[in-house]
Amino acid sequence: MSGTSFKALGNKVYEEYTDGIKVYLESTDDEYIVGRKWFPHLKDKISFESVSDVRANGGCQLVRKKVKESKANNKKSFGIVDRDILLADPLFRDSLWWQIDNDIFTSTKPYEEGDIFVLHYWELENYLLHPKALESLLSDKKLAKNSAFSESTIAGLLFQHENDLVAVTLLSTISAQQALDQAPIGFGLDNFGDELTEKVRNKLHISMKVSEIERQKIKNFAEDESNALIRWNKLSRILDGKRIIQRIDRLFSGKDRADCKVSLTSERGALAGYIASHKLIEPNLVKWIESIYNSTNSALSRG
Missing domain, CATH: 3.40.1400 (Ribose 5-phosphate Isomerase B; Chain: A,)
Structure with missing residues (x-):
């Protein structure tokens, strides 16, 4: 047989x-x-x-x-x-x-x-967020390569907003540990930096100390890597895929990138194809x- x-x-x-x-x-x-x-x-x-x-x-x-x-x-x-x-x-x-x-x-x-x-990785979606796959998707959307969306530039953008991606992940890790109801996936989507961190702490009713301890546990997955691409591929193992994918959508449609609007959630099939073609499984x-x-x-x- x-x-x-x-x-x-x-x-x-x-x-x-x-x-x-x-x-x-x-x-x-x-x-x-x-x-x-x-x-x-x-x-x-x-x-x-x-x-x-x-x-x-x-x-x-x-x-x-x-x-x-x-x-x-x-x-x-x-x-x-x-x-x-x-x-x-x-x-x-x-x-x-x-x-x-x-x-x-x-x-x-x-x-x-x-x-x-x-x-x-946290879930299957996280694998699709490799900067090389994102570069391919954005290039195909614009029918041209663009230095603003190169693999290294995308990795740098993710590194620049790393703390926000970690902050929204706390909404899931701490809620699970404390048996709390999960905040909506889009919670805090319009907030950034210290404002987002404070909003997450208030939602979870935790102190700055507790927040920092949990944040560091997540950031440890980056293993002190300085290369933005390698760092992202390590850190993204432990980030909440559904929460961060929405924030990355927002990053790609920022004021300096207004001509590139894309919903990564609806492009998962295409991203999966790029992961395969680039041998990134x-x-x-x-x-x-x-x-x-x-x-x-x-x-x-x-x-």
């Missing part, structure tokens, strides 16, 4: 075929990005399947449930979940969530003995996908 197209087996046969490779994802958006944009060459070998029609809270737990049910029925399946699953988990909120070392993070395998891959994810494909097919060959 090695090399057989699972799509050709038909739904009923596929469900009964216990050795097929199925990878569950949190939403149809994730399924599209991972299955169609990043690993389309494996579409006949791996069935990427969403556990929800929309991206909703609890998608990560549905992925875990699906993988557990498969194992209980002597079937083999896998899952991919956002890093923020750890922020909501009391077992890992104060430990693995804050792990900066990628190798240690990868080797920990907190769920289902490694059958579930935990993304190194997370190496650990690629390695994991290849490992489950190779291990399952080796088992089929022996059978």
Whole structure:
């Protein structure tokens, strides 16, 4: 059966075929990005399947449930979940969530003995915000390259506004730790600098000291990197993707960039394509996908 197209087996046969490779994802958006944009060459070998029609809270737990049910029925399946699953988990909120070392993070395998891959970034959207992908998107929008939107310039812009991106992330990290209701995604979108920081503190009812401690824990992910591009790719692991994507939209449509209006949220498919074409897919994810494909097919060959 090695090399057989699972799509050709038909739904009923596929469900009964216990050795097929199925990878569950949190939403149809994730399924599209991972299955169609990043690993389309494996579409006949791996069935990427969403556990929800929309991206909703609890998608990560549905992925875990699906993988557990498969194992209980002597079937083999896998899952991919956002890093923020750890922020909501009391077992890992104060430990693995804050792990900066990628190798240690990868080797920990907190769920289902490694059958579930935990993304190194807050969520899938964060991967799409690589300055190289953003440069490609903006160039295509304007049908020309523009030094104002070069990879290095974009990285510098993100570095310039780093503190604001960290500040809005506190709305999620501290709320999760203190079991508070989450502020709206667009909270503080019109505020910047000290004004934004104060507004976030007031919303969370925390002191300046508490705010600074949490801010530093997040900034530690930059690992004191001085190169703006490398720094962004490190720091963005732990920034709230949905909150920062709106602020980055605003940065691109600032007064000195009024001719470039773009909604990154609606361009996720295009950005995912640029990530693939520039070979920027997370190496650990690629390695994991290849490992489950190779291990399952080796088992089929022996059978």
